Amino acid sequence: MSDTVRCPDCGATNAANATACKQCNFPLGAPTPPVAAPPEPAPVAVVPVEPAPAGASSSAGAEPLANASKFDPGPRPRPVRRTRPDAMQPVQMQLWLFVGAAVVLGILYFAAQGFWDSNAVPVTGARPEQQQRADLARRTLEQDSLNVAARLELANVLYDTGNWSEAIVHYRSAERLEPKRATTVVDLGVCYYNLGQFAAAESLFQHALSLDRQQVFALYNLGIVAEAQERWDEAMDYYHRALQSNPPEGMKAPLQEHLQAVMTKAGKTAPPLAPK
Numbered sequence: 001m002s003d004t005v006r007c008p009d010c011g012a013t014n015a016a017n018a019t020a021c022k023q024c025n026f027p028l029g030a031p032t033p034p035v036a037a038p039p040e041p042a043p044v045a046v047v048p049v050e051p052a053p054a055g056a057s058s059s060a061g062a063e064p065l066a067n068a069s070k071f072d073p074g075p076r077p078r079p080v081r082r083t084r085p086d087a088m089q090p091v092q093m094q095l096w097l098f099v100g101a102a103v104v105l106g107i108l109y110f111a112a113q114g115f116w117d118s119n120a121v122p123v124t125g126a127r128p129e130q131q132q133r134a135d136l137a138r139r140t141l142e143q144d145s146l147n148v149a150a151r152l153e154l155a156n157v158l159y160d161t162g163n164w165s166e167a168i169v170h171y172r173s174a175e176r177l178e179p180k181r182a183t184t185v186v187d188l189g190v191c192y193y194n195l196g197q198f199a200a201a202e203s204l205f206q207h208a209l210s211l212d213r214q215q216v217f218a219l220y221n222l223g224i225v226a227e228a229q230e231r232w233d234e235a236m237d238y239y240h241r242a243l244q245s246n247p248p249e250g251m252k253a254p255l256q257e258h259l260q261a262v263m264t265k266a267g268k269t270a271p272p273l274a275p276k
Contacts, residue, residue: 123157124163214246
């Protein structure tokens with residue numbers, strides 16, 4: 001029998017007859033009390049873990065996974081975006097976009113139509129058809145103030161309804177945009193003549209004639225101005241030149257009548273020849 005006994009707890013050497021370890025006071029020689037078996041743990045789901053890197057130490061008391069070297073989780077699944085059950089198909093969405101755009105355009109059109117109707121400028125003495133022409137011309141000019149055709153259309157309506165002062169404004173605008181248009185200058189001169197401004201009217205008729213030497217309306221109107229001022233020879237000359245400038249069929253008879261009347265007032269028996 002050995003004279004010493006090793007402490008089962010701390011491993012210190014003690015005398016064989018020692019009842020307790022001199023190092024840790026662990027009881028020696030006493031029978032080991034029974035230990036109850038630990039309760040069986042409830043089953044839990046096993047979560048696979050990645051194997052620890054080589055050289056890393058396990059935490060104290062942790063048992064290594066028996067099949068860690070064989071576990072391979074495989075490629076991880078990518079998340080999938082859930083499709084809403086009320087999502088529109090492409091064709092259905094395009095159809096609704098088209099319908100919506102058409103509705104919006106219709107609303108805008110009727111709103112603009114109502115705005116134009118409520119803000120239309122009435123033309124004094126205009127018939128419904130003339131008022132519509134004036135309104136359309138004004139709408140066009142609101143979008144494009146440099147539109148010569150719309151400017152002349154509005155001026156013509158104002159001219160035909162006797163609103164000569166207003167017509168002058170638009171004829172002037174058209175002339176500035178297209179200064180070589182002789183017919184615009186003639187119409188502008190007629191407006192001044194109708195307002196009793198004969199000198200301005202004659203100057204404009206002469207200007208139109210400088211743009212077109214065969215401008216029959218300018219020649220006719222110059223004859224009218226000269227006749228009104230009893231300048232008989234000038235009047236006969238302009239009427240004669242107008243007859244030689246291939247006037248419209250409806251102008252020939254009035255020209256001949258004016259020429260005959262001036263000849264009678266001037267005591268002439270035959271019209272003078274037009275200067276070449």
